Amino acid sequence: MFVFNATDFDLAQTLDCGQAFRWKEQADGSFEGVAFGKLINFKQDGSSLYISGADEMEFNSLWKHYLDLEPDYGKIREDLSHLHPVLKEAAEFAGGIRILNQEPWEALCSFIISQNNNIPRIKGIVERLCLNFGEKIEFEKEKEFYTFPTAEKIAALTAEDLSPIRAGFRARYIIDAAQRVASGEIDLESIRKMEISQARHELMKITGVGIKVADCTLLYGLHRLDCFPLDVWMKRAMTVLFPDLTPQDFGKYGGIAQQYIFHYSRMHPELFNT
Numbered sequence: 001m002f003v004f005n006a007t008d009f010d011l012a013q014t015l016d017c018g019q020a021f022r023w024k025e026q027a028d029g030s031f032e033g034v035a036f037g038k039l040i041n042f043k044q045d046g047s048s049l050y051i052s053g054a055d056e057m058e059f060n061s062l063w064k065h066y067l068d069l070e071p072d073y074g075k076i077r078e079d080l081s082h083l084h085p086v087l088k089e090a091a092e093f094a095g096g097i098r099i100l101n102q103e104p105w106e107a108l109c110s111f112i113i114s115q116n117n118n119i120p121r122i123k124g125i126v127e128r129l130c131l132n133f134g135e136k137i138e139f140e141k142e143k144e145f146y147t148f149p150t151a152e153k154i155a156a157l158t159a160e161d162l163s164p165i166r167a168g169f170r171a172r173y174i175i176d177a178a179q180r181v182a183s184g185e186i187d188l189e190s191i192r193k194m195e196i197s198q199a200r201h202e203l204m205k206i207t208g209v210g211i212k213v214a215d216c217t218l219l220y221g222l223h224r225l226d227c228f229p230l231d232v233w234m235k236r237a238m239t240v241l242f243p244d245l246t247p248q249d250f251g252k253y254g255g256i257a258q259q260y261i262f263h264y265s266r267m268h269p270e271l272f273n274t
Contacts (some may be wrong), residue, residue, distance in 0.1 A: 002051045002059055008073045010096020011044040017263050018119055019220045020100055021110050021126045022148070034130070035066060036103055037147045039137050042067075068098040068223075073256075080257050083250065086241045087257060090264035097259050099225060104188040105181055106148045107221025108203070111213045112173045128165040129174075133157070154178035173208030180206055192222040199224070219255040228254040237265040240272055 015023040015031050023033040030043035030050075040063065041052040051059050064070060077095050081088035113125050126148075133153055134146035154162075155178040159171040167174060180186040186206065191199045196218070203214040215229035228247035230238070238245070241261070250257040265271065 002054065002056050004049045004051065004059065004064070004069070005047050006044070006049040006067075006069055007047050008077070008095065009044075009047075009049070009067070009069060009098060010094075011042055011049065013094055013097045013263065014067065014100065015042075017094075017097055017259065018266075019259065020102060021113075021119070021123045022130070034137065034145050034147060035106075036062065037135075037137070038062075039145050066101050068101055073098060076253050076256055077260075080250070080253060080260070083257075084242060084245065087250075087260065090260040091257075093267070094260045094263040097256075097263060099223065099255060099259065100220065101223050102221050103148065104192070104217070104221040105151050108177055108181070108188070108206075108213075108217045109148075109151075109154075109174055111216040111220070112177055112206075112208060113167060113170055114216070115170060115173075115208070115213060125165050125167050125170075129162075129167075132164050151178040151181040155182035170208065173206070176207040177209070188222065191218075192224070196224065196226060219258070225255040226252050228258045233265055234258065234262055236272060237261050241265070 011031060012025070015033070016025065022035065023031045025031055026041075028043065030041050030052075032039070032041045034040070039053055043050040043052075051063065054063055073095070077091045081091050109129075110122070110126055113129075114122050117125075130146040130148055131144075133149035137145045137147060154174060157175060157178075159175050162171040162174060165171075177186070181188065186202060191202050194202065199218055199222075200211060200214045203209050203217055204211070209217075212229055212231055215227045218224040219227040219229060228250060230247065238247075247254055247258075
C-alpha cells in the first residue's frame with residue numbers, strides 16, 4: 001500500500017459524481033475499480049490517500065494523472081468563485097471534485113450509453129459490456145474483474161451481439177463509434193488538440209452522438225476543461241441559478257465549474273421546487 005498527501009481532493013465526490021462509471025464503493029469506504037486495464041483501490045482519510053494495487057512509481061506515472069492531482073484546484077476554485085456568488089457556494093460544496101483523465105475511448109462509449117439513462121443503469125450496462133467483451137484481469141481475490149473492451153474488439157461485433165448488455169437503441173451507436181475509432185476515421189488524440197467547435201463536429205459524425213455526448217467525451221475523456229456539457233439537470237440549473245450567464249462565461253475552466261454546479265444541484269433538489 002502507498003500513501004499520498006492529496007489536498008483539495010474528495011475521492012467520493014470525484015469517483016461518484018457521474019463522470020466515470022466503473023468505480024464501486026466498498027464496505028470500508030474505499031473505492032475499487034478498473035482503469036487503463038488495471039485493478040486499483042483508493043481509500044481516503046482526511047488528506048491521506050491510500051492506494052492498493054500500485055506502487056509509488058506506478059502511482060506517480062499513471063494514477064496521479066488519472067485523478068488530476070497535480071493542478072492547483074484551490075486556485076481554480078478561487079478564480080471561479082469570483083464569477084458568481086452561487087458558483088462560489090457550489091465550488092465550496094463540491095470543491096473536492098477533480099476532472100479525471102480517463103481513457104478517451106472508454107469515455108466516448110460510456111457517454112453514448114449515458115443517453116436518456118440514469119447513473120445506476122449506466123453502470124450496469126458498462127459492467128455487462130466489460131464482463132462480456134473485456135479481458136479478464138488476473139488477481140488474487142474471489143471477485144472477477146475485466147478490462148474495458150477495445151474499440152477494435154467492439155468494431156468486429158454487431159448490434160445483436162451486444163444484446164447481453166441490454167443497451168437498447170444505444171447498441172448500434174456503440175458499434176458505429178467503435179468502427180469509426182478502430183478504423184482511424186475518428187482519431188481521438190487528434191480531436192484532443194482541435195478547436196472546440198471542430199472537435200464537436202468530428203465526434204458528432206458518429207451515429208447517435210449529439211452535442212451533449214460530444215461535450216462529455218471532450219471534458220471527461222479528452223480533458224478539455226473549457227467544455228461545459230449541458231444535460232437536463234444543467235439546463236435547469238443554468239435557467240434557475242445563472243439566468244444571466246452562458247456556458248462561455250465560465251471561461252477556460254468551464255468544465256470544472258460545470259461539475260461543481262452539477263453536483264451541487266443534484267444534491268440540492270429543493271432549489272428547483274416551484
